[in-house]
Amino acid sequence: MIQTLxxxxxxxxxxxxFAIGFSTLLFHRNLIKKLIGMxxxxxxxxxxxxxxxxxxxxxxxxxxxGVQDVSAYVNPVPAGLxxxxxxxxxxxxxxxxxxxxxxxxxxxxxxxxxxYILSKHEKEDR
Amino acid sequence: MSVVWNFPxxxxxFSLFSGVLCMMLSPRAARNYTIAYESVLIVxxxxxxxxxxxxxxxxxxxxxxxxxxxxxxxxxxTLEALIAFLFLVIMLCSIIGGYHFLRQDIDESxxxxxxxxxxxxxxxLMAITWTNDVFTGxxxxxxxxxxxxxVLIVREIGRTTLAAVRYMILNLLGSGLFLLGLVxxxxxxxxxxxxxxxxxxxxxxxxxxxxxxxxxxxxxLTIGLGIKSGMFPFHFWMxxxxxxxxxxxxxxxxxxxxxxxxxxxxxxxxxxxxLEVLQKTPLLHLLMxxxxxxxxxxxxxxxxxxxxxxxxxxxxxxxxGYIYMGIGLGTAAGFAAAMFxxxxxxxxxxxxxxxxxxxxxxxxxxxKFSALQGSGHRDHLAGVYFTIGALSMIGIPIxxxxxxxxxxxxxxxxxxxxxxTTMVLLVMSALAVSSxxxxxxxxxxxxxxxxxxxxxxxxxxxxxxxxxxxxVGAGLVLIAGNIFLGLFSWMIADLIYQGLWMFT
Numbered sequence: 243m244i245q246t247l248x249x250x251x252x253x254x255x256x257x258x259x260f261a262i263g264f265s266t267l268l269f270h271r272n273l274i275k276k277l278i279g280m281x282x283x284x285x286x287x288x289x290x291x292x293x294x295x296x297x298x299x300x301x302x303x304x305x306x307x308g309v310q311d312v313s314a315y316v317n318p319v320p321a322g323l324x325x326x327x328x329x330x331x332x333x334x335x336x337x338x339x340x341x342x343x344x345x346x347x348x349x350x351x352x353x354x355x356x357x358y359i360l361s362k363h364e365k366e367d368r
Numbered sequence: 369m370s371v372v373w374n375f376p377x378x379x380x381x382f383s384l385f386s387g388v389l390c391m392m393l394s395p396r397a398a399r400n401y402t403i404a405y406e407s408v409l410i411v412x413x414x415x416x417x418x419x420x421x422x423x424x425x426x427x428x429x430x431x432x433x434x435x436x437x438x439x440x441x442x443x444x445x446t447l448e449a450l451i452a453f454l455f456l457v458i459m460l461c462s463i464i465g466g467y468h469f470l471r472q473d474i475d476e477s478x479x480x481x482x483x484x485x486x487x488x489x490x491x492x493l494m495a496i497t498w499t500n501d502v503f504t505g506x507x508x509x510x511x512x513x514x515x516x517x518x519v520l521i522v523r524e525i526g527r528t529t530l531a532a533v534r535y536m537i538l539n540l541l542g543s544g545l546f547l548l549g550l551v552x553x554x555x556x557x558x559x560x561x562x563x564x565x566x567x568x569x570x571x572x573x574x575x576x577x578x579x580x581x582x583x584x585x586x587x588x589l590t591i592g593l594g595i596k597s598g599m600f601p602f603h604f605w606m607x608x609x610x611x612x613x614x615x616x617x618x619x620x621x622x623x624x625x626x627x628x629x630x631x632x633x634x635x636x637x638x639x640x641x642x643l644e645v646l647q648k649t650p651l652l653h654l655l656m657x658x659x660x661x662x663x664x665x666x667x668x669x670x671x672x673x674x675x676x677x678x679x680x681x682x683x684x685x686x687x688x689g690y691i692y693m694g695i696g697l698g699t700a701a702g703f704a705a706a707m708f709x710x711x712x713x714x715x716x717x718x719x720x721x722x723x724x725x726x727x728x729x730x731x732x733x734x735x736k737f738s739a740l741q742g743s744g745h746r747d748h749l750a751g752v753y754f755t756i757g758a759l760s761m762i763g764i765p766i767x768x769x770x771x772x773x774x775x776x777x778x779x780x781x782x783x784x785x786x787x788x789t790t791m792v793l794l795v796m797s798a799l800a801v802s803s804x805x806x807x808x809x810x811x812x813x814x815x816x817x818x819x820x821x822x823x824x825x826x827x828x829x830x831x832x833x834x835x836x837x838x839x840v841g842a843g844l845v846l847i848a849g850n851i852f853l854g855l856f857s858w859m860i861a862d863l864i865y866q867g868l869w870m871f872t
Binding site: 260261264267268271276280283294319320323327330333339344345348349355357358 | 514551
């Protein structure tokens with residue numbers, strides 16, 4: 243069991259990163275720390291994808307010296323998925339940061355619980 | 369290749385293009401353009417629906433250079449076309465019906481950007497509906513999340529920003545889990561296209577040792593989409609999100625966005641995993657349990673709500689529970705009932721969310737029940753629309769809600785799964801209790817909006833006297849759709865069964 247875990251250390255690291263990020267995003271009250279948690283969570287998933295696509299002893303999927311045999315290269319699809327995932331993650335981070343700035347300007351705090359209490363006292367129509 | 373085969377791709381590409389175009393138009397031009405192009409999309413998707421129904425065959429549209437199983441694909445069958453048609457009709461009705469409040473809630477200089485967001489949302493909805501590739505589903509799912517957040521914060525008050533942040537946090541958790549589940553499924557099966565993935569998983573599932581890994585991957589993916597769609601116990605973001613958004617946003621978020629997540633899960637279950645593999649996992653039982661709990665607890669929360677929008681939002685949580693219960697039945701009839709519920713609920717909820725602000729407008733701009741006393745007399749049309757929506761939600765015959773509940777009961781009775789008796793008892797009891805609770809809180813609200821006299825002239829609306837043709841027309845279309853679903857449910861059920869057959 244322990245040996246299997248050591249053999250798959252990349253996957254283990256990915257799962258641990260995902261768990262750290264997920265719990266930070268879920269339980270932390272500070273908005274910036276939540277965002278950091280989200281990025282750690284995404285990094286965990288990307289590491290899992292990258293480790294999945296890597297095959298020891300093979301090269302990046304760029305044809306060299308006319309070698310066209312697929313067994314010479316690693317699978318390029320996971321790398322493509324990681325790139326797409328990074329683009330999505332950056333966009334989401336940008337939106338969340340802009341929302342955080344807007345909330346901070348209004349309530350002068352980054353604590354989500356405090357913001358919730360302050361917003362409850364506001365009188366707003368409909 | 370028929371020209372109709374290009375239409376699904378056009379719906380995505382046109383919407384993306386329209387999103388960019390609206391940034392450069394004036395607010396009025398952006399609105400008119402969006403209405404016109406949404407109408408064109410409805411005609412296109414109507415053609416796809418007719419084509420697939422008449423021929424009885426789905427078609428696949430390869431994207432890019434590489435064929436399956438490596439390339440990307442769009443696929444159109446009766447079920448996808450039916451859902452896309454409904455999404456577009458509701459989007460159009462929400463834009464037209466909520467425009468009166470949209471002008472009040474959004475700064476004029478930003479109104480064209482709101483239409484940009486709606487167009488990008490349409491692109492994401494269409495892509496999720498048509499795609500045959502799970503990773504493409506993930507990318508457009510994130511676009512849907514971002515645009516949903518955008519249409520929420522566009523009403524610049526503190527509560528909407530807070531609601532948007534909470535909505536985003538929950539959605540990001542959901543997206544993260546969905547991506548992880550998807551990556552694990554890819555790891556196990558080696559495919560991202562739905563059909564090759566199903567074939568690979570079917571082979572793997574012959575070995576009982578592979579079932580825990582498949583269950584874990586699909587379970588993580590299900591929780592991810594469950595969080596995003598408001599499945600119990602992840603439904604607590606709904607009241608703030610739907611309650612503080614501008615009516616058009618509340619309508620599209622509750623009727624389209626949450627349903628798109630469920631539809632994606634539905635597609636993945638049937639097309640990418642397969643019913644036979646799913647039945648070997650404990651997931652269907654779990655889904656049924658959370659569905660039933662959602663039906664009851666969502667309704668109890670709605671009973672305790674202090675504003676009408678909170679009540680309607682919690683009622684959405686209960687209605688999403690119905691859908692998961694139907695999927696949890698794990699039979700074709702259960703899936704068909706869940707699909708019918710998606711249609712019925714989308715039509716009814718959009719009508720209710722477009723109507724409640726009109727009741728509030730004649731009640732001192734307050735959504736609190738205490739202020740809404742007699743509002744049905746002060747605004748007769750909104751009162752009638754709300755009554756029709758409420759009757760459908762309760763499940764009164766001739767309305768869509770009744771047919772949906774009937775289909776759930778039939779699905780439970782016709783089930784041939786091992787624990788059939790327990791299942792029938794559970795489903796019937798849950799339907800009875802949930803319908804009773806629906807009845808209590810909706811009838812209580814109806815009594816409240818129709819009790820008291822029309823004496824409080826101080827509660828006159830700010831916008832009274834303005835043209836409401838858009839709201840009247842949108843409401844009539846939604847009601848007509850609701851009654852059509854109620855009276856001709858067999859016709860829609862026929863379409864759904866044909867679509868399900870094409871799925872497999």
